[in-house]
Structure formats: structure tokens, C-alpha cells
Amino acid sequence: MNAFLNPPVDDFLAALAAVLGETALVSDPSIAASHSSDWSEAVPTVPGIVVFPRTPQQVAAALEVCGRFHRHVVIQGGLTGLAGGATPREGEIALSLSKLDAIEEIDTVGGTATVQAGVVLEELQRRVEEHDWYFPLDLGARGSCQVGGNAAVNAGGNRVIRFGTMRDMVLGLEVALPDGRLLSMLNRVTKNTTGIDLKHLFIGSEGTLGAITRLVLKLSPKPTNACTALCALPSFDAATRLIRTSRARLPSLSAFEVMWDDFMLAAREMHALRPAFDAPAPVYALIETLGTDEVGERQQLEALLADAIEAGLVTDAVVAQSMDDAQRLWAYRETVGELLSKLKPHAAFDVGVPMAAMERFVDAARTALTQLFPHQRHLFFGHIGDGNLHVLSGPYDSPDDLHRVEELVYRVVGDVGGSISAEHGIGVVKRDFLHHSRSADEMALMRDLKNLIDPAGVLNAGRIL
Incomplete structure (x- = not known):
């Protein structure tokens, strides 16, 4: 029996155990310590207890018990947040959604995925790509973050310019409310004008109104080709003009990242990267397209860059010739994790x-x-x-x-x-x-x-x- 429930019996913990099972209540300090903080600078606090519901119904039941006993709860996903939202405060119960990790359905006809909130983003990406679909949300924490948390903060990532934020990829939600109700809004259609779209109350509300338990996500056709270029620019004004031109001329534009020279210098120092160009530039742009026509999209990108160089918007550019080349170009941008630590x-x-x-x-x-x-x-x-x-x-x-x-x-x-x-x-x-x-x-x-x-x-x- 869990040590929390040894005599004398605590009514609150006994009530939680009744709806979750004793094994779902964890008080082991070594496990609780791993739930003491997210990736932010918020002060870590080890929760006295971590609960691990295994179904949406158990999440709702646990919240009802916490409300009845006036106990505060912090909802935790992959603990990759940078704003302290999942870091416990003194006296809070940590409720982890990590056991809600089922990909329930991938609709290969309609292009949707119905998933539980604890599914890790990278696993979702992998699974839908096996069916020739694509989930375009992408960020550095992809191997740890969970899709419920992505919706709770309305995550963005590198490809918002084409696919939008998480809000644009969520068709439906299921949410456990603080009073124990399980609100099912698992809409699967894009066009739905049946009154107030309640899911938007919960997307971006950071778990303050309810705990997201399941999602219906909109998928995109799977791209088979990526074209990547790194450009040196004479000014930020050139960057704004280049992105306007890129949007007009590159239908498959998926990323447009800008890095000022101070960032590029720090990135090179961090990974001992070679300078991308013979001469430094005030501003750099990393451009990516995702599509299915490798030859046509490369020609479009190269033609755009040739015209931009002639117009003085770009002083130099390198276009990746392979996946390895593309990874080397992205390496400048993706050093941010190490820079944060340094x-x-x-x-x-x-x-x-x-x-x-x-x-x-x-x-x-x-x-x-x-x-x-x-x-x-x-x-x-x-x-x-x-x-x-x-x-x-x-x-x-x-x-x-x-x-x-x-x-x-x-x-x-x-x-x-x-x-x-x-x-x-x-x-x-x-x-x-x-x-x-x-x-x-x-x-x-x-x-x-x-x-x-x-x-x-x-x-x-x-x-x-």
C-alpha cells in the first residue's frame, strides 16, 4: 500500500485513491522531484504528491475530489514550458497527463488525428507520417513536449508562417472541468458554425480553466521535399522586403527565420561553426520550403534568390544541396538551447x-x-x-x-x-x-x-x- 494511505487514513488521499487507484498516487521523493519544475526560471517546488490518471474520466474525477477538498492542482504535461506555468507552488498537487498517451485514431481519409493530451509531439509526427500525412507544428522540445500542453499555451514554432499556431490545427477538444465534468467538444469538421466555439476558451488559457484531455487535430498532406537557403542581408529593411517577395513567389514557404549578427557570432562560438560566408552581414535569413516538387521548388527558390541578389536585398546566399547541408544551415538557428544554458x-x-x-x-x-x-x-x-x-x-x-x-x-x-x-x-x-x-x-x-x-x-x- 502507498505510504500516503497507511493509517491514519487521510480522507483526501483516500478519496483520490478511490477514483484513481492507489498506484496512481506517488509520493516517492525521487519521482516527485522530477515534477518540481518546468524548463523556466520559476523557483522549483517538490510537490508532496503526484497523481497519474490514466483516462480522461479519471482526470475529471481527480479534479472533482481536489475541488471538494479545496486542494490546489497544477496540471503538468511534458514540463518543457518556459513561463513557469507547470512549476508547482507550495501545497499544490501535481497532476501529470503523461499516462494519457494514446493515439486513438488517424483518419486517413479526412486528414485528422484523435489523440490524448499526453501524446509526445514527435511521436505524433512520426505516426501520422507513416500514413502519408503530416502534423506541421514543430519546435525544439518536440521529443518531450505533449500535444495537450501545446494547445494549452497555443504553441507556435518554426512553421507558423504557413500553417498557423496550434489554435489553427485543433478542430476539437475534450476538457476536464474543475467541478468534475468532462466537456466533450471533439468536432472533426473544419466548417462548424453552431454557436460559440468553446474550445477557444481553453486553447492558450494555460490550464487555468480546465485540463485538456483529448484533441482532434487537423493534418496536412505529407511533404516529400524541403529546400533550405541561408542568406546574408545588408539590413533588416532588406529582410522585410525579402519576406514579402518570398510569400508571393514561394507557395510552399514554411519558415523564414531572421538572425542578427550578434546571434550568429554567438551561435558559431557555441558549436565552433564555420562562418557561412566570406564576409559578415548585419542580418541573416534562413528560408525553408516544404512540398512535393523537388525540382520545381528548388528552381523557384534559386530564381528568387538570384533576383534578390540583383536587387540588392541579398548580398550572398547558399542553398542546401542535401539533407546534411540543410541540417548544417539550421544548426546556426538551433544552437539556442545551448545558448540558453551558457x-x-x-x-x-x-x-x-x-x-x-x-x-x-x-x-x-x-x-x-x-x-x-x-x-x-x-x-x-x-x-x-x-x-x-x-x-x-x-x-x-x-x-x-x-x-x-x-x-x-x-x-x-x-x-x-x-x-x-x-x-x-x-x-x-x-x-x-x-x-x-x-x-x-x-x-x-x-x-x-x-x-x-x-x-x-x-x-x-x-x-x-
Whole structure:
């Protein structure tokens, strides 16, 4: 018998065991410690107990018990979040969705997949590709993150410019509510005008309104070919003109990543990468197309780049000739994980900035950061095709300095009418800065929704608001 349930019997734990089974309640410190934090800088807290429901019905039943006994719950997926949303707070029960890992159906005719929330993104990608379909959401944590968590934060990734965010890939949801109801909205059709689309209340709400248990996901035809090019650009203005041209001339455009020279230098140092070009450039762009016509798409990309060089938008370019070449080009962009580790303690930003204001934002943020902290590195890069910019600044010795950096950057984001979080969510890390992106009336309405659906404040308390 689990040590938690040895006499004297705790009523709350006995009630949980009654709906989940004793083996689903884990108090072993070595296991609980692995659920003490996500990938963010939020302060780790080891939960006293971790519960592992195995069905959607058990998730709902567990939430009903927690509500009845007034116990706070933090919902956990793959623990790859960067905003502290899944890091437990003192006294919270950790509810892991990792056992809900079934891919229930792949509809090869309609192009949908019905999956449980704990399915790992990379496994979903692999399974649907076996059926000649494709799930286009892709991000660095693909081997660990879970699709329920992807929906809970409305994940973006590298291919939003073509396929949209997670919100655009979700047709239907099933959600366990704090009062124990299991709300099934497993719609499987694209066109559905039957009143308020309730699933959008839960996508992006970071588990504060309900625990996503199952999803119906929209698939895309499987691409058979990728064309990749790395370009050196004379200015950010050239990048904006190049992306506009790329959208018009490359029907299969799937990624347009921009990296400023400071990021490229740091990336090369991190992996001892050779310079991609003979001469450095202020800005670099990584372009990718995904499709089925290898010859035609390569010709389109090469013709675009030839015209861009002639027009002065590109000073030099290299087009991958093989998958290995493509991986080498992507290696510059994908060093970010190692850079995050090297620059700790750091301030890392995932912001949304209107394209027309992006150069102004970068100039203002870099100037202010360099003046205040001349000895730290301030790196800029991102998926500018969808307005998502990343800033990495560090390392810092003082928590006060980190807070000053955050306040500075988020204030500049607000000044240009941007979003303080483009794809990582708010959680607890960005909660105090939400006023830079949302009005008082908007936040009041969000509180009203929280109080309506979760009046006892059982779920993910203190996140977002």
C-alpha cells in the first residue's frame, strides 16, 4: 500500500485513491522531484504528491475530489514550458497527463488525428507520417513536449508562417472541468458554425480553466521535399522586403527565420561553426520550403534568390544541396538551447512585434540594454514572418538586474503595440508584466471567466493573473 494511505487514513488521499487507484498516487521523493519544475526560471517546488490518471474520466474525477477538498492542482504535461506555468507552488498537487498517451485514431481519409493530451509531439509526427500525412507544428522540445500542453499555451514554432499556431490545427477538444465534468467538444469538421466555439476558451488559457484531455487535430498532406537557403542581408529593411517577395513567389514557404549578427557570432562560438560566408552581414535569413516538387521548388527558390541578389536585398546566399547541408544551415538557428544554458542566469524573451515596428523595437531594446548592461550579451533572432522575435540577454548575477531587463524590454514591447508572449505563454514568469499587452478591462474579463468556471480557484492558481 502507498505510504500516503497507511493509517491514519487521510480522507483526501483516500478519496483520490478511490477514483484513481492507489498506484496512481506517488509520493516517492525521487519521482516527485522530477515534477518540481518546468524548463523556466520559476523557483522549483517538490510537490508532496503526484497523481497519474490514466483516462480522461479519471482526470475529471481527480479534479472533482481536489475541488471538494479545496486542494490546489497544477496540471503538468511534458514540463518543457518556459513561463513557469507547470512549476508547482507550495501545497499544490501535481497532476501529470503523461499516462494519457494514446493515439486513438488517424483518419486517413479526412486528414485528422484523435489523440490524448499526453501524446509526445514527435511521436505524433512520426505516426501520422507513416500514413502519408503530416502534423506541421514543430519546435525544439518536440521529443518531450505533449500535444495537450501545446494547445494549452497555443504553441507556435518554426512553421507558423504557413500553417498557423496550434489554435489553427485543433478542430476539437475534450476538457476536464474543475467541478468534475468532462466537456466533450471533439468536432472533426473544419466548417462548424453552431454557436460559440468553446474550445477557444481553453486553447492558450494555460490550464487555468480546465485540463485538456483529448484533441482532434487537423493534418496536412505529407511533404516529400524541403529546400533550405541561408542568406546574408545588408539590413533588416532588406529582410522585410525579402519576406514579402518570398510569400508571393514561394507557395510552399514554411519558415523564414531572421538572425542578427550578434546571434550568429554567438551561435558559431557555441558549436565552433564555420562562418557561412566570406564576409559578415548585419542580418541573416534562413528560408525553408516544404512540398512535393523537388525540382520545381528548388528552381523557384534559386530564381528568387538570384533576383534578390540583383536587387540588392541579398548580398550572398547558399542553398542546401542535401539533407546534411540543410541540417548544417539550421544548426546556426538551433544552437539556442545551448545558448540558453551558457548565458544563465539570463533574461529570455519571446515577444510578438508588428513587422512595421520590429526594427524600431530591436534598435531601442538593444541600445537601452547595452547602455545599462554593457558587459552582457544581447542576442536577437526569431520567426519574423509571423512577428515572433526572441531576445536573449545575460548572464546576470543579480535578480534585481534581471527584473530591470524584463521591465525594460516589456515596456518597449508595449510602446510598439506588441505582445509580451508570442508562443511560450504567461505562466508566473510574465504575469506581472501582462499589463504591457492587455488592458485592465481585458484582464478583468479574464478574471470573470476564471471565477465562473473555477470559482474555488483549484486549477493552476496564480498563473496568467
